[in-house]
Amino acid sequence: MLSYSFDFSFLLTTWPAFMRGAWQTILLAGTSIAIGFFVALICAIIRSGKNKLASGLVGVYVEVIRNTPLLVQIFIVYFGLPSIGLRMSAETAAVIALVINTGAYGSEIIRAGIESIAKGQLEAAECLGLNKFQVYWHIILIPAVERVYPALSSQFVLLMLSSSITSQISAQELTAEANLIQSETFRSFEVYLIVAAIYLALSVLFRVVLWAIGEVAFVRRRKLRT
Amino acid sequence: MSVNEAAGTRPRNEAVPGAEPIIVVDSVSKSFGPLQVLHGVSLEIERGTMVAIVGRSGSGKSTLLRCINALEEINGGTIKVCGHMVSMSDRASVKRLRSEVGMVFQSYNLFPHLNVLRNITLALTAVQKKSRADADAIAHKVLGLVGLADKAEAFPEQLSGGQAQRVAIARSLALSPKVLLFDEVTSALDPELTGEVLKVMEDLARDGMTMVLVTHEMAFARRVADIVVFMHQGKVWEAGPPAELFADPKTPELRQFLSSGL
Ligand SMILES: Nc1ncnc2c1ncn2[C@@H]1O[C@H](COP(=O)(O)OP(=O)(O)O)[C@@H](O)[C@H]1O
Ligand SMILES: [Mg+2]
Numbered sequence: 001m002l003s004y005s006f007d008f009s010f011l012l013t014t015w016p017a018f019m020r021g022a023w024q025t026i027l028l029a030g031t032s033i034a035i036g037f038f039v040a041l042i043c044a045i046i047r048s049g050k051n052k053l054a055s056g057l058v059g060v061y062v063e064v065i066r067n068t069p070l071l072v073q074i075f076i077v078y079f080g081l082p083s084i085g086l087r088m089s090a091e092t093a094a095v096i097a098l099v100i101n102t103g104a105y106g107s108e109i110i111r112a113g114i115e116s117i118a119k120g121q122l123e124a125a126e127c128l129g130l131n132k133f134q135v136y137w138h139i140i141l142i143p144a145v146e147r148v149y150p151a152l153s154s155q156f157v158l159l160m161l162s163s164s165i166t167s168q169i170s171a172q173e174l175t176a177e178a179n180l181i182q183s184e185t186f187r188s189f190e191v192y193l194i195v196a197a198i199y200l201a202l203s204v205l206f207r208v209v210l211w212a213i214g215e216v217a218f219v220r221r222r223k224l225r226t
Numbered sequence: 227m228s229v230n231e232a233a234g235t236r237p238r239n240e241a242v243p244g245a246e247p248i249i250v251v252d253s254v255s256k257s258f259g260p261l262q263v264l265h266g267v268s269l270e271i272e273r274g275t276m277v278a279i280v281g282r283s284g285s286g287k288s289t290l291l292r293c294i295n296a297l298e299e300i301n302g303g304t305i306k307v308c309g310h311m312v313s314m315s316d317r318a319s320v321k322r323l324r325s326e327v328g329m330v331f332q333s334y335n336l337f338p339h340l341n342v343l344r345n346i347t348l349a350l351t352a353v354q355k356k357s358r359a360d361a362d363a364i365a366h367k368v369l370g371l372v373g374l375a376d377k378a379e380a381f382p383e384q385l386s387g388g389q390a391q392r393v394a395i396a397r398s399l400a401l402s403p404k405v406l407l408f409d410e411v412t413s414a415l416d417p418e419l420t421g422e423v424l425k426v427m428e429d430l431a432r433d434g435m436t437m438v439l440v441t442h443e444m445a446f447a448r449r450v451a452d453i454v455v456f457m458h459q460g461k462v463w464e465a466g467p468p469a470e471l472f473a474d475p476k477t478p479e480l481r482q483f484l485s486s487g488l
Pocket of ligand 1: 261263282283285286287288289290
């Protein structure tokens, strides 16, 4: 018979552990997003640049990452790298793997933005006397990132959710905490329902924060409410 | 302040007789791969004059303007602007050219992520190293000249085509160029919006700005231009004051072009 009586009483004692897990996830994902953004930006610049060799290498990196499972990438960093003498904590391995992963996806998003800038924009800027660096910064990079910022934000929220699988190497984060609580209380259903609710709240939080960053960074977005 | 002051040009009536033309195009040829587009084009443009380049689509008008402004490398001949040889490979020469020549495009090319004020001040602060306050003051002045003083805070997507094109003119004007190049700046506009842009150009001409424009507005060229240049098959086919050129075309090609109603 399908009867199950829910019992959330364990929350009284385990709530701080859930909150600690949530905070660890915020730190893990936040760090990975911040570093991952710069990796993505630099890769997008190289990938859309004139240097064929560098662009090709970044292309290989992007395709390899996008066509292999995140979990395997995490295992390679955490279990593989120590074999060549690179030993690190589970959290460091998690950040590195997440940065590598989001750097690849993010660079494709930013590259699409860079390639969407019309040639006429560059010529107009050139004719105004802007030098190559100024053109690149003011006319290509800033508008490109502005244009793809919504897609980038979604990618970053996805990264935060994906960070849950770093529990597989016991990195300290929400899902790992939940696994621990579950093994002590045996209330699997309740524990993972609560974890799901917390992830949902974290998604909302990340979206709001990313939205606010966009509002500050991109004047047009703020002024035109687009 | 007059347009002329803003642009730092010499009023027409002060043009020194016998002074070197501000632009000298000498036997310029230009090919795109196997396609030769300019065949030994020679053209002199005097300070303070408006020269209108007309001709069929594909006759090389845009290419000529782009060569003058070092957006295309020429394959033969020479171009001198303000006494200096134009060479795309010489960065110092291109830099100087950019400070002397402004260009306005058919597609406006305003920067969509910047409001009108910042579109204009970007080069003032980034290139001319002016302070924000000075740049803003100049921007407001040139916006006044094109009749858009109230649009400083608007974003390009909020402007009509005519307004966007006037902002683009103001943006070039803010840098005090000695010459302005216009490539079919009214061709993308609805007919009822071309007037406001042509009026700005006429004001500039009256204040002595040196201007080279590629245009299909024959009535405008006839009325305002000092010299009309008819290009055909990558050559300057005929050139002269509009009154003479329109009244008495020397070549059958120009006669046909004029009668085709373009
Ligand atoms: N970047 C380019 N690459 C190849 N062909 C070009 C390029 N720009 C212009 N052309 C060709 O050069 C010829 C002249 O073009 P253009 O100068 O734009 O003529 P117009 O402005 O008089 O209409 C056309 O046949 C055009 O197709
Ligand atoms: Mg053209």
